[in-house]
Amino acid sequence: MSEIVPGELWAKLRRTTPARIALGRVGHALPLAEVLDFQLAHARARDAVHAALDSAALAAELAPMPVLQAESDAPDRATYLRRPDLGRQLSARSAALLAEAGGRCDVVFVIGDGLSATGVQAGAAQLVRACAAELGGLIIGPVVIAHQARVALGDPIGAALGARVCVMIIGERPGLSVHDSLGIYMTFAPHPGRTDAERNCISNIHGAGGLSLQEAARTLGWLLREALRRELSGVALKDDQTPALPFEDSAPA
Amino acid sequence: MPFTCDLGGERHGFADLKAVLAAASPARSGDELAGLAAASATRRVAARWVLADLPLKVFLSEAVVPYEQDEVTRLIIDSHDTAAFAPIAHLTVGGFRDWLLSEAADEAALAAIAPGATPEMAAAVSKLMRNQDLIAVAQKIRVVTAFRSTIGLPGRLSTRLQPNHPADDPRGIAAAVLDGLLHGVGDAVIGVNPATDSVPAATTLIRMLDELRQAYAIPTQTCVLTHVTNALAIMERGAPVDLVFQSVAGSEAANAGFGIDLAILREAHSAALALGRGTVGRNVMYFETGQGSALSANAHHGVDQQTMEARAHAVARAFDPLLVNTVVGFIGPEYLYDGKQIIRAGLEDHFCGKLLGLPMGCDVCYTNHAEADQDDMDSLMTLLTVAGCSFLICVPGSDDVMLSYQSLSNHDALYLRSVMGLRPAPEFEAWLAEVGIAAPDGRLRALTDGASPFVRRLAETLS
Numbered sequence: 001m002s003e004i005v006p007g008e009l010w011a012k013l014r015r016t017t018p019a020r021i022a023l024g025r026v027g028h029a030l031p032l033a034e035v036l037d038f039q040l041a042h043a044r045a046r047d048a049v050h051a052a053l054d055s056a057a058l059a060a061e062l063a064p065m066p067v068l069q070a071e072s073d074a075p076d077r078a079t080y081l082r083r084p085d086l087g088r089q090l091s092a093r094s095a096a097l098l099a100e101a102g103g104r105c106d107v108v109f110v111i112g113d114g115l116s117a118t119g120v121q122a123g124a125a126q127l128v129r130a131c132a133a134e135l136g137g138l139i140i141g142p143v144v145i146a147h148q149a150r151v152a153l154g155d156p157i158g159a160a161l162g163a164r165v166c167v168m169i170i171g172e173r174p175g176l177s178v179h180d181s182l183g184i185y186m187t188f189a190p191h192p193g194r195t196d197a198e199r200n201c202i203s204n205i206h207g208a209g210g211l212s213l214q215e216a217a218r219t220l221g222w223l224l225r226e227a228l229r230r231e232l233s234g235v236a237l238k239d240d241q242t243p244a245l246p247f248e249d250s251a252p253a
Numbered sequence: 254m255p256f257t258c259d260l261g262g263e264r265h266g267f268a269d270l271k272a273v274l275a276a277a278s279p280a281r282s283g284d285e286l287a288g289l290a291a292a293s294a295t296r297r298v299a300a301r302w303v304l305a306d307l308p309l310k311v312f313l314s315e316a317v318v319p320y321e322q323d324e325v326t327r328l329i330i331d332s333h334d335t336a337a338f339a340p341i342a343h344l345t346v347g348g349f350r351d352w353l354l355s356e357a358a359d360e361a362a363l364a365a366i367a368p369g370a371t372p373e374m375a376a377a378v379s380k381l382m383r384n385q386d387l388i389a390v391a392q393k394i395r396v397v398t399a400f401r402s403t404i405g406l407p408g409r410l411s412t413r414l415q416p417n418h419p420a421d422d423p424r425g426i427a428a429a430v431l432d433g434l435l436h437g438v439g440d441a442v443i444g445v446n447p448a449t450d451s452v453p454a455a456t457t458l459i460r461m462l463d464e465l466r467q468a469y470a471i472p473t474q475t476c477v478l479t480h481v482t483n484a485l486a487i488m489e490r491g492a493p494v495d496l497v498f499q500s501v502a503g504s505e506a507a508n509a510g511f512g513i514d515l516a517i518l519r520e521a522h523s524a525a526l527a528l529g530r531g532t533v534g535r536n537v538m539y540f541e542t543g544q545g546s547a548l549s550a551n552a553h554h555g556v557d558q559q560t561m562e563a564r565a566h567a568v569a570r571a572f573d574p575l576l577v578n579t580v581v582g583f584i585g586p587e588y589l590y591d592g593k594q595i596i597r598a599g600l601e602d603h604f605c606g607k608l609l610g611l612p613m614g615c616d617v618c619y620t621n622h623a624e625a626d627q628d629d630m631d632s633l634m635t636l637l638t639v640a641g642c643s644f645l646i647c648v649p650g651s652d653d654v655m656l657s658y659q660s661l662s663n664h665d666a667l668y669l670r671s672v673m674g675l676r677p678a679p680e681f682e683a684w685l686a687e688v689g690i691a692a693p694d695g696r697l698r699a700l701t702d703g704a705s706p707f708v709r710r711l712a713e714t715l716s
Contacts, residue, residue, distance in 0.1 A: 009700075009701060009708070009711065010700060010701075013428035013431065013432075014428070016422060016424040016425040016427075016428045017418055017422065017424075017425030017426070017428050017429055017654070018419065018425075018654045019416070019417070019418065019425065019428075019429045019432075019648070019649045019650070019652065019654050020649045020650025020651075020652050020654075020662075021428055021429055021432035021649045021650070022432060022700060023649070023650055023664075024700070025664065025667075025699070028664060028667035028668050028671050029664060029668065030650070030662065030664050034650065038627070038650065038651065038652070039627075041652075042621065042626065042627075042659070045621035046621060048621075049621055049622045081586045081587065081590075081622055082282045082285065082286065082586060082587055082590060083286060083587070084286075084587050085286070115622055173620060173621065173622055173657065174621045174622075174657075175621065175652075175654070175657030175658070176621075176652045176654075176657075176659065177652070177654055177657075178657075179621075209419075
C-alpha cells in the first residue's frame with residue numbers, strides 16, 4: 001500500500017496555524033518522520049523540565065548586578081514535581097541567609113528555575129536587564145537566583161529583602177513547540193500567604209512567536225509603576241497596556 | 254460505625270469514612286500531597302477490607318462533605334432516588350462490586366440503578382476494583398445522548414475535534430477543523446478552547462464555527478469552551494450557541510473557585526434548551542472534570558481526589574448533559590504522577606461517570622512535566638475504547654498548540670475505530686459518505702483524493 005501524502009492544497013492551510021495539520025497517513029498511522037519529529041519535541045521539553053540551572057553562569061551574566069542564591073524546601077526535581085508546597089517555601093538555610101542580607105528596596109528580581117531551567121538559562125539575565133532599564137529612578141535590590149522554585153517562593157524572598165514589589169521571572173511549563181518560555185509574576189508588598197489573584201502575570205515570553213523581552217519589559221514597567229502608585233497588584237490592576245499575543249504565519253517546525 | 258479490621262494479628266483503625274476511602278485509593282501523588290494517602294501498602298489493603306464490609310447505605314447517612322456546608326452534598330442527598338436504589342440497598346460495598354461483575358447486572362439492571370447510586374458509592378466500589386473490573390462493568394453500561402448527532406450507541410466511538418489556536422486565528426482554527434473532518438473526527442462536538450476568554454472573542458469564534466458547520470451541513474454540534482457566564486451573555490446577544498460548556502468540581506467551594514454554582518448552571522441549561530437548536534436530541538450541556546481540581550482549590554474537605562471527582566460527576570448529572578469528559582492528565586504530576594496513575598484515573602473516572610449514568614468521554618492526555626508519553630496514551634485510549642468510552646478528544650498530531658499539552662491525535666481515532674471495528678455517530682457517518690470523505694466501502698479517502706466532492710469544494714474555495 002502506498003503512502004498517502006498531503007498535497008499542494010494543504011500548503012496554504014498549514015501557514016495559518018502552528019498546529020500539526022495535514023501530516024499524511026501510512027495506513028491509519030502517522031508517517032515515521034512525524035512520529036520522530038514529535039518525539040524530538042517531547043524529548044526537548046522533558047530535558048528542559050529536568051535540566052539543572054547553572055547559577056554561576058547566570059550570576060556571571062548578571063554582573064555587575066549583585067546576586068544572592070536561594071533554594072526552596074524541595075531538595076530535588078522529583079520532590080519538586082510532586083510537592084508544589086515545598087517549592088513555595090524557602091529552605092531554612094536560605095531563609096537565614098536572606099534575613100542576614102535584609103535591606104530595603106523598591107524592587108527585587110527573583111529568577112526561579114520553575115519548569116524550564118533551559119528557558120531561564122537562555123533568557124532570564126537579558127530579561128532582568130531589559131526590565132531594569134524600564135525602572136529608572138527606582139531602587140533595585142540584589143537579584144536572587146532561586147532553585148526548585150515555584151512562583152510563590154518570591155513572597156518570602158521579597159519580604160526578607162524588604163522589597164515593595166517582587167518580580168519573579170520563572171521558566172514556564174514547556175510545550176512541544178516552545179520549551180524555553182519565561183513568565184513574569186509581579187507581586188506588590190510580597191509576603192508569605194499572598195494568593196495568585198494578587199499577582200500580575202506576563203506569560204509566553206519567548207522568541208518563537210511569543211512576547212519579546214522588550215515588550216514584556218515595557219509591560220512590566222507600566223504595571224510596576226501602577227502597582228507602586230496604587231499600592232496593589234493582581235486582578236484589581238488591569239494591564240490595559242498588554243498587546244494581544246502576536247502570531248505570525250508559520251508552519252510547524 | 255467502627256472502621257477497623259484485623260490482618261494477621263495487626264489491628265488497623267481509621268478515623269472516619271473519608272479516611273477509609275482515602276486510604277483505600279490506589280496510590281497517587283495528589284492524595285500524598287494532601288496528606289490523605291495510606292501510610293503503607295499494607296494499610297491500603299486494610300482500608301479495602303474495611304471498605305468492602307461497609308453497607309452501601311452508610312453513604313446516605315454519613316456525608317463526606319457536610320450537608321449543611323455544601324450544595325453539592327445537598328444535591329446528591331436530596332435528589333437520591335430511593336426506588337432505584339432498592340435493588341442494591343442491602344449490599345455492602347464489596348457485595349456491590351461482586352453484583353456489578355455478575356451476569357445479573359446487565360445493561361437494563363445497570364441503567365435502572367444509576368439514579369440510586371451516589372458518587373460516593375461509585376467511588377467506593379471503584380477502589381475495590383482492578384482495572385479489568387472497571388473496564389468490564391463500564392462496557393456493559395450504555396448511555397445515549399443526542400443533539401444533532403447521537404452519542405453512545407453500540408458499536409460507535411465518537412470524537413471531539415479540538416482545533417485550538419494560540420491566537421484564536423479564525424483561519425487557523427478552520428484549517429484544523431478541516432483536517433479533523435477529513436480524518437472522520439468531530440461527531441461528538443467541534444469544540445475550541447479560546448486563548449482569550451472574553452465575550453467578544455468567544456462570540457466571533459462561535460459564529461465562525463456555526464458558519465462552517467452550516468456551509469458543509471455537518472450533523473454535529475459546535476462549542477466554544479468559555480465560562481458559563483460568558484455563554485449566557487453570548488446567548489443574550491443572539492449568537493448561535495449549540496452547547497454550554499463548564500468545568501465543574503465536586504464541592505461548592507471548588508465550584509466557587511471556578512466562579513460557578515448550581516443556580517448559574519440551571520440558568521444556562523434553561524437558556525440553551527430554550528434555543529431549541531438540537532435536531533435529534535435535547536442534551537445541551539458539555540462538562541469537563543478532572544481529579545485534583547478540588548484539592549488545587551483547597552476545597553476538598555479532607556476527601557481523596559477520586560471521590561471528589563465522582564462528586565463532580567453528580568454535578569454534571571443534574572443537567573442532562575450531551576457530553577462529559579475527564580481531562581485526566583492535564584492537571585500535572587503533583588496530582589497524577591506518571592502514566593500508571595493517569596491510566597488508572599482515566600479508567601476510574603470513566604467507570605464512575607458511566608455508573609452514575611453519564612455520557613462519559615475522556616481527554617486522554619499528559620503534560621511535559623509528568624512521567625508519561627505517547628505509549629501510555631496508547632494504552633489508556635485502547636483500554637477506554639474496550640470499556641465502551643463514549644467519546645475521546647483529538648487534536649492534530651496530538652499537539653495542542655494553545656494549551657501546551659498532548660492529547661490524542663486524529664490518527665489515533667482512526668486506529669481505534671480500525672482495530673475495534675467501531676464507527677462514528679450514525680448521522681455523521683452518513684455525512685462522511687455523502688460528502689465523499691469516506692469512500693463507498695467506508696474507508697476514509699486521502700486528504701488530496703480528487704474523488705471526494707468535499708476536497709474538490711475545499712480546493713475551489715482556497716484557489
